[in-house]
Amino acid sequence: MIKQIDITNPKFAKDVLKVQIPSYIVEAELIDFYEIPPLKDTIDSLQQSGETFYGYYISEELSGAISIKIENSVMDIHRLFVHPNHFRKGIAKKLLDFIQTNGKEFETIIVSTGSKNAPAINFYQKNGFAKSSDMFVDERLSLTILEKKINKGFSKRAAFL
Template structure:
């Protein structure tokens, strides 16, 4: 089941475990959707900033990967952003799983983002 998170504290333990050093954002444009099956097993965060969409992060818990769950959440988010002129995101250059996922949904590498994540290079992808 896909639902919107109203209290970000519900997903804080997942974010802190899998995105080391993550601090909850206070982005007023942010929306967070979760996929639950008795417990939270995947999360997507995105922001709709007027005509622009941004995907902040997506994660599926390790035991539930490769089952189409991130795709499902991304489809919900993209549908919510359907009126955006463009949607962008940054992804680490070595994250082939995520690059494949985003490419599958029409995102294209636009440029490099040098030292974007803790000194690691990223791509800017745009749809």
């Protein structure tokens, strides 16, 4: 089941961190860079993020989450993660599909991931995203930015985000 997470509630922010940290450790290992911002998050930084979070629950346990911000008809996916115990169960796809079909009107979705994170890049490309650019953060880290244009036929979505 997918439901919105009240990230301002410390209990829920703590639950998010319990899933986020192990997931991003896997990414850090893949890209050989351990200074990625999600690994430094705290309950307070999540609460102050300004992001809207949705969680995927299995038997009342948070198993994955996605967070977004929407500005000027662009949905920016800030994070999408699944606990390693629940990899390969389709949770990331369900979360991605959920925000695409249940959000406010938007024309473009953007997301970034480590350029060396081939599984994430492949996931987004399989789901209709195209690489738009690469951004070099420093000599050890580059990010690949992907985007997906949403066709205007989707503009009659429910506006509850």
